[in-house]
Amino acid sequence: MDRQEAIEFLIDHYENPRHNHALENPDVSLSGGNPGCADVITMHARFGKDGKLEAIGWEGEGCTISRAAASYVTEIVEGLTAEEIEALSFEDLMDQLGRELVMTRPTCATLALGTLKKGVHDYHMRELRDAAREA
Numbered sequence: 001m002d003r004q005e006a007i008e009f010l011i012d013h014y015e016n017p018r019h020n021h022a023l024e025n026p027d028v029s030l031s032g033g034n035p036g037c038a039d040v041i042t043m044h045a046r047f048g049k050d051g052k053l054e055a056i057g058w059e060g061e062g063c064t065i066s067r068a069a070a071s072y073v074t075e076i077v078e079g080l081t082a083e084e085i086e087a088l089s090f091e092d093l094m095d096q097l098g099r100e101l102v103m104t105r106p107t108c109a110t111l112a113l114g115t116l117k118k119g120v121h122d123y124h125m126r127e128l129r130d131a132a133r134e135a
Contacts, residue, residue, distance in 0.1 A: 006098025010068040017067060019074035021057045028123050031060075032115030034107045039066040043073075043116040047123070051081050058112060065105050069097055070112035077116065082124040086117055 001009065023029070028045035039062030048054035056077060058070045073093070077085050090110045094102055102109040 001098055003098070003100055006101045009098060010064060010101065013068035013071040014064045017058075017071040019057045020059065020071065022059055023055050023057045026055075026057075028116070028119035030115055030119035030122070032111055032118070034062070034066065034111050037063050037066065037105070037108055039063060039108055039111055041066060041070050041112050041115055043070070043112060043119055045077075045116065045120060045123075047082065052079050053077055053081070053085070062111070063105070063108055065097075065102055065108040066111050069093070069102075069109050072097065073112040073116060082120050082127070085120045086124065088113060088117065090114070 023044040023046055026044040026046050029042065031040060031042040033040045039060070041058055041060035041062060044055075044057040044059075045053055046055040056074045058074055060067070060070065076096075077088070090106075090113060093113050094106065094109055097109055
């Protein structure tokens with residue numbers, strides 16, 4: 001993606017955010033922040049019985065990059081398992097967002113994914129503990 005395409009991509013996600021809402025009965029609901037930019041993003045996720053993400057949402061305030069990234073992250077994780085979400089790469093995300101534009105603000109660009117990955121990891125560990133107790 002060239003620079004202009006990346007700008008248009010980020011602006012589209014900023015002005016038309018996807019999944020920008022809270023969820024009822026989430027398995028994951030975790031807030032993360034970037035003190036340097038005053039970004040605060042809360043990621044919400046719910047997994048189905050098949051172990052795949054069935055609903056995703058986010059809320060928050062922040063700069064164009066953090067809000068656009070939160071919107072984009074909710075699109076790329078749809079239908080993934082907890083393990084697949086935990087395995088997502090920050091470097092790949094930076095490339096997909098337009099590295100040239102977001103490389104000076106990596107904390108903003110990765111806030112939503114980092115917050116989601118931490119929440120999903122905690123959820124996944126709870127699920128494994130609960131399964132071990134039942135066994």
